[in-house]
Amino acid sequence: MSTADVTTHPAAPWAVSVRAWLRLLRSELALVFGRRRNLALLAVLAAVPVLLGIVLKVSSPQPANGEGPAFLGQVTGNGVFLAFLALVVELTLVLPLAVAVVAGDSIAGEAGRGTLRYLLAVPAGRTRLLGIKFAAVVAFCLCACLLVATVAVILGAILFPVRPVALLSGTTIPLAAGLLRLLSVAGYIAAAMAALGAIGVAISTFTEHAIGAIAAILVITVASEVADNVSQLAAVHPYLPSHWWLSFDALLRSPVDWTALGHGLLSFGAYAVIFCSVAWARFTTADVTS
Amino acid sequence: MSPAARPQTRDEVSFGRGAERDERQGTPGRRPADTAGLAIATSGLVKRFGSQMAVAGIDLAVPRGCVYGFLGPNGSGKTTTIRMLLGLIQPTSGSQRLLGVDMPGGATAVLPSVGSLVEGPAFYPQLSGRANLARLDAADRVASPRTAPARIDRALDRVGLLPVAGKRYRAYSLGMKQRLAIAAGLLQPRELMILDEPTNGLDPQGTREVRALIREIAGDGTTVFVSSHLLAEVDQICSHVGVMRAGDLVFQGSLDEMRGRGAARILVRTSEPALASEVLAGLGLADITVTGREVTAQLGEQAPETVCAELVHAGVPVAGLDTPRASLEDLFVELTGEGFDVNG
Numbered sequence: 001m002s003t004a005d006v007t008t009h010p011a012a013p014w015a016v017s018v019r020a021w022l023r024l025l026r027s028e029l030a031l032v033f034g035r036r037r038n039l040a041l042l043a044v045l046a047a048v049p050v051l052l053g054i055v056l057k058v059s060s061p062q063p064a065n066g067e068g069p070a071f072l073g074q075v076t077g078n079g080v081f082l083a084f085l086a087l088v089v090e091l092t093l094v095l096p097l098a099v100a101v102v103a104g105d106s107i108a109g110e111a112g113r114g115t116l117r118y119l120l121a122v123p124a125g126r127t128r129l130l131g132i133k134f135a136a137v138v139a140f141c142l143c144a145c146l147l148v149a150t151v152a153v154i155l156g157a158i159l160f161p162v163r164p165v166a167l168l169s170g171t172t173i174p175l176a177a178g179l180l181r182l183l184s185v186a187g188y189i190a191a192a193m194a195a196l197g198a199i200g201v202a203i204s205t206f207t208e209h210a211i212g213a214i215a216a217i218l219v220i221t222v223a224s225e226v227a228d229n230v231s232q233l234a235a236v237h238p239y240l241p242s243h244w245w246l247s248f249d250a251l252l253r254s255p256v257d258w259t260a261l262g263h264g265l266l267s268f269g270a271y272a273v274i275f276c277s278v279a280w281a282r283f284t285t286a287d288v289t290s
Numbered sequence: 291m292s293p294a295a296r297p298q299t300r301d302e303v304s305f306g307r308g309a310e311r312d313e314r315q316g317t318p319g320r321r322p323a324d325t326a327g328l329a330i331a332t333s334g335l336v337k338r339f340g341s342q343m344a345v346a347g348i349d350l351a352v353p354r355g356c357v358y359g360f361l362g363p364n365g366s367g368k369t370t371t372i373r374m375l376l377g378l379i380q381p382t383s384g385s386q387r388l389l390g391v392d393m394p395g396g397a398t399a400v401l402p403s404v405g406s407l408v409e410g411p412a413f414y415p416q417l418s419g420r421a422n423l424a425r426l427d428a429a430d431r432v433a434s435p436r437t438a439p440a441r442i443d444r445a446l447d448r449v450g451l452l453p454v455a456g457k458r459y460r461a462y463s464l465g466m467k468q469r470l471a472i473a474a475g476l477l478q479p480r481e482l483m484i485l486d487e488p489t490n491g492l493d494p495q496g497t498r499e500v501r502a503l504i505r506e507i508a509g510d511g512t513t514v515f516v517s518s519h520l521l522a523e524v525d526q527i528c529s530h531v532g533v534m535r536a537g538d539l540v541f542q543g544s545l546d547e548m549r550g551r552g553a554a555r556i557l558v559r560t561s562e563p564a565l566a567s568e569v570l571a572g573l574g575l576a577d578i579t580v581t582g583r584e585v586t587a588q589l590g591e592q593a594p595e596t597v598c599a600e601l602v603h604a605g606v607p608v609a610g611l612d613t614p615r616a617s618l619e620d621l622f623v624e625l626t627g628e629g630f631d632v633n634g
Binding site for chain 1: 378379380411414416425428431432474
């Protein structure tokens with residue numbers, strides 16, 4: 001019946017397939033964002049700036065040079081910096097954890113539940129399903145980063161004064177331009193997380209135990225962060241997945257330090273391409289026995 | 291053994307996409323037989339997992355329009371075969387065609403015409419039955435989103451789940467879960483339904499319902515390939531059977547052919563069993579067994595009426611005489627072996 005619909009429909013075949021793609025993507029997004037566990041993760045992500053804001057408001061620490069995470073000292077002077085602070089704090093663990101859960105669950109979760117065999121027998125198409133899964137992970141990364149930034153800015157505006165943004169290079173830019181920079185920073189971090197998500201999706205294609213995939217992604221994240229802090233390994237630092245995560249401060253200079261930013265984006269892109277290829281090579285040939 | 295692969299006439303009309311793409315892939319020597327009339331045709335299908343031979347080169351021939359019972363003990367390779375047919379796992383060697391289309395290469399073209407239930411139901415526990423079907427329908431490239439709600443409700447209605455369509459899958463009973471999986475296969479009109487143990491875990495009532503549903507699906511002209519280890523089930527709904535044993539297809543043919551395999555026996559009820567067995571032995575019947583007042587033997591070439599006359603003539607008081615057909619279970623055990631020998 002539906003096959004007949006498609007053939008008698010005047011729409012071009014590509015339009016039909018784009019529509020079919022979007023339909024599955026919508027279903028996937030509803031699944032990712034409808035899951036209570038994922039909503040809880042987003043709630044934790046949103047809670048971090050709230051906690052930071054309240055703690056800073058209550059204790060009003062003296063700006064101590066070089067102590068604590070970056071931007072800690074600026075927050076009480078300008079609420080906008082709560083967003084940068086929150087992103088830096090969450091980048092160390094909470095954000096990668098959330099991405100690991102969603103990415104690690106992507107294929108392994110379906111396999112473990114057994115729904116993968118039904119999706120493939122539909123047939124959803126292995127390449128298509130993998131593409132949809134990665135797209136949903138990217139959407140989650142973007143949503144997570146924007147959520148943190150938005151909550152932090154709103155709370156920062158409530159708790160602290162909001163002024164034109166003094167950049168790290170010393171110049172001050174208007175508030176609107178500062179918020180635009182914040183948006184770019186959120187985008188940059190989302191790209192970093194999407195690269196981690198690609199690693200996660202790839203690992204997820206090798207197992208039917210989502211928890212194993214999630215653990216593996218976290219181990220990789222922590223190992224990368226540790227290795228990045230061992231000066232003897234300086235030679236490999238630029239190639240570590242987490243090395244360029246904090247380079248978003250290049251966006252907070254005037255002029256913007258495009259070199260560092262470019263390196264970071266290149267690294268994320270390379271990781272995404274390599275691990276999406278690994279995931280594709282594995283997933284399109286693997287025997288689905290779950 | 292040679293499969294009785296006769297296309298059924300009522301089915302010639304329902305030749306779908308498969309028939310148009312019937313570029314006959316010549317596997318020289320192996321099977322020049324006409325595979326176009328077959329819903330499922332495999333040739334030398336092998337699956338090896340490491341050193342374990344799960345499926346050892348089987349030639350399935352499932353005629354269109356039949357209800358094919360795929361029998362075998364647990365672990366005999368039924369599910370592995372089904373997974374290969376659906377393109378979930380790659381065969382180690384051999385070829386397979388579904389509705390005339392090569393698998394797994396033609397999966398995109400042919401699988402929309404195939405409904406399946408593989409190794410039990412599997413759905414998202416947090417979603418309702420209806421939402422679960424919507425999810426599967428969304429995955430279908432050729433399904434129209436416009437007709438989706440109506441098709442989903444019709445499928446739910448056919449398996450009797452419409453009243454609980456809004457309930458979470460988590461809260462479903464095993465029978466409801468099983469029926470939801472069948473409903474997923476009914477989202478589209480199918481030419482072939484592949485059902486792996488559809489009555490597994492169901493209570494007698496649920497089993498009856500599923501059996502009725504299978505009959506109904508087959509009544510629409512859909513070919514049904516149903517795997518089972520429940521012989522009564524196969525006996526009641528199938529027209530054809532294939533029997534697996536340790537990865538091998540040890541029998542394939544119509545149910546009548548399978549029954550014909552059983553050696554004819556004779557059963558005599560008498561108060562003089564010793565005398566009766568003597569007479570039977572005198573007639574040259576083999577495998578004579580006496581249990582209480584019953585004597586059974588292999589009939590061989592003898593006609594039952596001759597045996598009866600001889601018995602009466604010899605003065606055996608014949609209280610009853612029967613030529614019991616071998617039960618399907620006997621035939622099955624004969625083919626697959628006794629006991630729990632799992633193919634390791």
